[in-house]
Amino acid sequence: MANKNYEASAWSVAWDWIKAIAIALIIAFLIKQFVFAFFQVSGESMDRTLANGERVLVDKIPYYFHQPQYNDIVVFHESADEDWIKRVIGRPGDTILFKNGILYRNGKQVSEPYINGPMVPGDFGPYKIPQGDLFLMGDNRNVSKDSREIGPVKISQVIGRAEVVVFPFSKFKTL
Known part of the structure; x- marks a missing residue:
């Protein structure tokens, strides 16, 4: 049972990183497109x-x-x-x-x-x-x-x- 929690926790951390990187890329694109x-x-x-x-x-x-x-x-x-x-x-x-x-x-x-x-x-x-x-x-x-x-x-x-x-x-x- 501990392995399932660890896998879920690892996936949750990886998903958080993917979301953060996607948001950063979208913000960078918008800045380049409209600001600088x-x-x-x-x-x-x-x-x-x-x-x-x-x-x-x-x-x-x-x-x-x-x-x-x-x-x-x-x-x-x-x-x-x-x-x-x-x-x-x-x-x-x-x-x-x-x-x-x-x-x-x-x-x-x-x-x-x-x-x-x-x-x-x-x-x-x-x-x-x-x-x-x-x-x-x-x-x-x-x-x-x-x-x-x-x-x-x-x-x-x-x-x-x-x-x-x-x-x-x-x-x-x-x-």
């Missing part, structure tokens, strides 16, 4: 701010409540197979113009201390951003493939806002 994600920077388009190979924590929560803001660094679905990271330069209804490498948004010059040197060639636009779209650019303008080439990005393609460089640990910083 990790993204690895690929390429030099965000140089000075982000380097090739760095990993960033992407916060998905802010954009449940409001649209991306100017200067947010966002990760978005460029295609079904590829996600990119860029900075928000223009929002719906804005008019973007680059003249001699200087950014003008709605006719006013924009300070951009984060860029990795002046843009060459320096002229683009004027371009009016359609409703529901964003104008995104990399900080290393001379090597960045961005809204100047691919066009505006639908707000619905945005995954979230890059918040923190988490790897390598020596490069840890908030964005």
Whole structure:
């Protein structure tokens, strides 16, 4: 009789572990799906701010409540197979113009201390951003493939806002 109780007790402990692991996996899935994600920077388009190979924590929560803001660094679905990271330069209804490498948004010059040197060639636009779209650019303008080439990005393609460089640990910083 003692063996039956031991087997029932062992099964009960194993079942508790299975339930705990299943719950943990469901919670991890929900967090990754709706709260946070990790993204690895690929390429030099965000140089000075982000380097090739760095990993960033992407916060998905802010954009449940409001649209991306100017200067947010966002990760978005460029295609079904590829996600990119860029900075928000223009929002719906804005008019973007680059003249001699200087950014003008709605006719006013924009300070951009984060860029990795002046843009060459320096002229683009004027371009009016359609409703529901964003104008995104990399900080290393001379090597960045961005809204100047691919066009505006639908707000619905945005995954979230890059918040923190988490790897390598020596490069840890908030964005």
